[in-house]
Amino acid sequence: MSDPNQQQLPPGWAAEWDGTHQRYLFIETATGRTQWEPPVLSAELQPMAPTSSPPPSNVHHAKRRQYAAGQTQAYYGTESTLGSGGGYPAPPSQQQQPNQLFTPGLAAENQFQQQQQQQPQLQPGQQQYYGGVQPEPEYINGPQYGQQQQQQMGTLADQFGQMNMGQKGLRLYTTNLLTSPPDPRELHNPPPEIVLPPNSCISPNPSANADPSYQRCTINAIPTSNSLLKKANIPFGLVLTPYRSLKEGDEAVPVVTDTVIARCRRCRTYINPYVQFIDGGNRWRCCMCSLSNEVPQLFDWDQVRNAPGDRWARPELNYGVVEFVAPTEYMARPPQPAVYVFLIDVSHSAIQSGMVATATRTILENLDRLPDEDGRTKVAIIAFDVSLYFFSMPPGTTDSSMLVVSDVEDVFLPKPTDLLVNLAEARASLEALLGRLGDMFKENHIIGSALGPALQAAFQLMSPIGGKIIVLSSSLPSVGAGALKNREDPKILGTTKESGLLQAASPFYKTFAIECSRGQVSVDMFLFSAAYQDVATLACLPHYTAGQTYFYPAFNARTEDARKFAHEFGEVLAQPIMLEAVMRVRASKNLRMSSFHGNFFVRSTDLLAMPAVPQDLSYAIEVQIEDTITAPFVVFQTAVLHTTCYGERRIRVVTTALPTTGNLSEVFASADQVAIATLLANKAVERCITHKLEDSRDALFNKTVEILTAYKASMTAAGAGASAQLAVSENLKMLPVLVLGLLKNVGIRQSSQIPPDLRAYAQALLTSLPAQLLMPYIYPTFYSLHNMSPECGTVGEQGVILPPPLPLSSERLERHGLYLIEDGQTIFLWVGRDAVPQLIADVFNLPNYEVLRGGKTTLPLLENAFSQRVNAIVQKTREMRRGPYWPHLYIVKEDGEPALRLWALSCLIQDRSDVLPSYQQFISQLKDKVNGGNY
Amino acid sequence: MVFFIIMFSDLECDYINPIDLCNKLNQFVLPEIGAHGFLTLLFLVSGQWVAFLINAPLLALNVNKVRLSNHMYDATEIFRTLPAHKKEAFIKLGFYLVTFFYYLFRMIAVLIAEGDA
């Protein structure tokens, strides 16, 4: 890793390891001159020298040597040396008890005490759990260091590239998948750098290209022709989250307020940092179609100060993500107010599970957070079982009256007014109603659901305006339009017929969705049933109306479910939604958007209709190269025309510029594995529904084989022949394991045990989660807590410090350990069966392992440092990503309930499980295919 | 069929939105299938074996589509399935033309035969 020979040494230099001094000796081969300091090439590199890699790498090496070979190899080396359990614990304990991994209870306890005695001086007041007392967080420093070094190598390589060859381009590093196991940290690396040709951007601002969290491409150097793309065989597409939420520390999107919007006359592209000003700045040349356009008259005028302004300071020329305030030409009607209609299931099961009580309480608590800056927001509440219950809330009163409609065949509104009320005006009666609603139906024993008629009623109520319907339902729709049958049949699970269960059972949910889309109505589904609810069919509605589905199987308000649901529901309510939106992606000449994946309705060949855009949903678009591209760089521009929830028409424009290349190795070197995996997930789910689940898995596997085959054929010496290696570029190293994660995901996995509702929900997540949430969902995070270094769980410069993630293999589970496994939706706290009582007492406040119970829980926050650190890590895990999700925390005992255990273990995707291969097996399957293919 | 193809092209060029398109086309789907089925049945009853056999595969295809209830055009999927729909429309058009001339030829042949007798 730190061998300077692999890094960029100036030509004519070599490095040699000096055993006695434990550092590298640098030799100038021509003169034979030697020196300890790493040689530098030119003055430009000089300032980097002190920080550049060799000196710290020596320290690193020296330290690493003190440890048993197994420990470092476990991380860096081959899997075969790992054995059962690996040499994970730190050397001190290993010396005392060579077999400590498998010593049960007593011995372990002894050891714990020994260590307590042995090392109190290390961490005064800090309790250390045995097994991994590490005098220094060696394995944390190591990898982090390595990462830094890689980045440095990257920049170094770039500088060399620029200096020596005077051309753009990324350097390709080949790795062998057989000998380099996946490293979870690499998923957090930024995508390959976008190296644009000089002078392509008129702004020096680093944000001139959109941040990858808004928009990223699967390839950061676009092949100039389709045949070149075919040679690389990498799926070509865009992954975008135009309406990403802002976490603390994120820069807000700059807004252009003067309604001067410069667009290309021909292709309607918005002006951006990649256009060129010509003709003395009076005209600008479009970066997509090269048409010369006039600069608008007021472009250089500062309307706020009413004085000449600085053109170069305009946000749209400096930022890749901007928002324009749109003039009236962009409005079909005056901006609509935000409208929320809540459809609450009040049937027996909904009341009994406590869903109604939790939901009404949450709405009540979040009324202040509902977007209502301009006081125009409207709200309505409709309850339903097999009848519909409307609530009339006349303004200025505090009471409401209930109107029952039991004719669900032909839905009508019982009253023309006061059903949909202004939030601010009817606040008092709304609060009173929400407080009473649970009690009103407390004794309701009616079973059944008229969801379809309720939806129709809500649509009638709001259709002139549009807005959001929020459905809270805990049973299968049984009467009126859209009634569904229970089609769950355990016999066909795992067979080829299974995909039928993932298709919509009734056309109602599609036709109604289209109606909603036209009426600018978006639907969010919150589903709670313990029995079959046909999530696959119900999810169609959010899918085509740009909403989202949330599923809480077997919801029970007496458990942690209430907290999870209340948090997520609250976040959804508080989201500042974009209304009445249309999205269009434009690209340079000869690039065409060919197919679209995500929650929206495709209204014309390239126009996506979204009645409301929730935050943090991801969309994937496949791109085709139609003809040879001659431009040195291409531009993708996504424009979302929308109405904000405070009544302003705006256009959000996200611009990404990417260089083109005729060089295959640059195509490979610039491939973005995270974006590729996101696109593949979308394609795989679509295939599950239109074809069979099996086809979808085969397609995923074959795509991976194709990429690897293409790489082998064109980038390695082996060419078309057989090879003992499985080569891929460094930046695609995680792709196979991500594909394996997809193949093992609940939505796609081969199994005859997965209820169709869970599958359908997982598929909804796979197609809508942004990369930040999707990556852990297919490649979960795995921490070891019992032996984490003392600073983990404390607050560092960037918030709570997390332990280093481990590879997802149960080999890492020790019997006395405490582990955290999380996939962004669920957190598992794995407790080994030999966990010492002290550990259990410190974390769970219980005397020993035996009395600990598995299942959903809330961790107590205890008066000891370790408990606080574990709590801090759980808290951070829940908060660090965007999106409303609040993962459940499950305690999983090593010898506990098998279903829960298997569920937690299914997150460890590098293991073999049933018919699904381990990572090693998967890689060797890939290798066989790549070698045995007909290339 | 010509109408179908024109409509598909319109959709590609953005002259019509997919919802209207599907509504318009779906009106004609069942009548078309019905008319074709009726014609085929007539051939069967009147003992025109060759004509019946020519038409039987299409009839089977239509029956299967109706059975799986995917004979209607789905506005939510139309853009993904558009190329396939267009191809199908062209093939059907060709088929109807060929069979039409075959019927014409047979009819004239019969008329001539009658005239001779």
Ligand SMILES: [Zn+2]
């Ligand atoms: Zn243009």
